[in-house]
Amino acid sequence: MTSTAGVPPVAPEPVVDGETSRRRGWGWLLLVPGMLWLAVFFLFPTVQLVFTSLYDPSGSYETGYAMTWHFGNYADAVRDNFTLFVRSFMYAGIATVICLSLGYPLAYAIAFKAGRWKNFMLVLVIAPFFTSFLLRTLSWRTILSDQGPVTSFLQTIAVLPDDGRLLATPVAVIAGLVYNFMPFMTLPLYASLDKVDYRLIEAAGDLYSSPLTGFRRVTFPLSLPGVVSGTLLTFIPACGDYINAELLGTPKQYMVGNRIQAAFLTEHNYPLAASLSIILMAVVVLMVVFYVRRAGTEELV
């Protein structure tokens, strides 16, 4: 990063320092159009959302809202929707762990075991996800339905009681989350594992480490950047998702996203929707920062 410090600011001279050819000068201008887009359409609305969350809650969509710096909105939002928040983070967390345990073997297999089928398998990883995710979630609704094959199979082998069901339970919602966010886990994991020098893993075996120890001490630590970005890319969208809860669950499985959506689009209760959004965003960002610190990786994505 700082290795360019010694390079004089006269740009066109090719930099001899082989690693980086970062130049000073007017290059940052390339950043301006994109940054403007982010400032106008992301930062500004987010700040505005903070203001909206402090409006007087006694106003309404028709009469308008008065700005009263009503911080009590946050307390109300948390008090009334505490279970929704807990449920959202729990569902998203469980889904992320399951995604990791399914995605890791898959990414590992593609990176090290697929041989010349590597690229073909990679294509297969993304191919299903080019079809509309609503259609895919609706097919899960059919597959997991009470007369569906999975339910009857589980009833036959007595895992599920005869009147037991999958659809409209937390299991179905979490399964939907797992399914829909799989590629966000698998692809970063693959990218990370693919960079690992397989000779290091073999060396661990040569030095008499059991495959398990070799994995724990060599492979897994080397793939950690992929684990971090994969879990983040799965957990963040899963926290705010409301489609899986809506299509595969019932109001008993609703997540905070359902509440925000309803408060905004049907009830027009903007202060509530805004304070819920800000809380959700703040908690997610805090969790991400804490997690990234703990995992000890520098690059976020």
Place this chain on the structure above:
Amino acid sequence: MATSTAERSTAGPGTRPHARRSVGRWFANRLVLFIGILVLVYTFVPIGYIIALSFNQPTGRSATAEFDAFTWHNWASICEPDGLCDSLKLSLGVSITATILATLLGTLMAFALVRHSFRGRGASNLVIFLPMATPEVVMGASLLAMFVSLGFDSILGFITLVIAHTLFCLSFVVVTVKARLTGMDSRLEQAAMDLYANEWQTFRLVTLPLAMPGIVAAALLAFSLSFDDFIVSNFTAGQSVTFPLYIYGSKLKDFPPQLFAVGTIMFLVSFVFVIGGELWRMRRRARA
């Protein structure tokens, strides 16, 4: 490496003292591959359902029920359900525009961040990361609140959709192109300059072709994110209906079975696209 173990173990299991261990290793070696393939099969289950149901002649009111009778009808009448093809057209228009905008802006940003040093790089990286750490529902809600407060209520539709889609694609483009640029050998460009290419020629003939795979990957990612987006669109579309909004709208009423045919087409087109790209790359590599 996997093949060498395979040869060793098939050469004569039982004849060597380590035979049992090597049979065990043969399985252990393939266990991961086996699990991986199982996971892949699982991701294809709903696709199988969608393809099968695209040939279904539903008897009841709901097309998401069981398979009733075989028919080609859904394929021959894709535009028959009211508004389906209009929603596809709108989705294509929005996604293509947003993809072009996001790829352009994002690639410039990635070049600035990887190739140039300036004050505030850290802050820029944070601003680019934040939209990815924002749940979609929050992004959609904040955009809608802004559009409403600016009095854009009347123009909610194509323009607001493009603004929103470009926004959430932008960060993904930056990250993807950045990854490609970071891995590039900058000595190739220095060599071009040493061989008397000017800055523009170096960029056009060396840098851009090297960065191209990253840019193409970013554009594909942006397109698929945009085309499939429901949550942000739900907030910013106003009265207009994109394809995901159309599916969502018909989920409770009569669900037109033609939607499964469209889903199958989407799957096939992307599959052919990706496989085709892969074959093209392999042929190019073979020729080189």
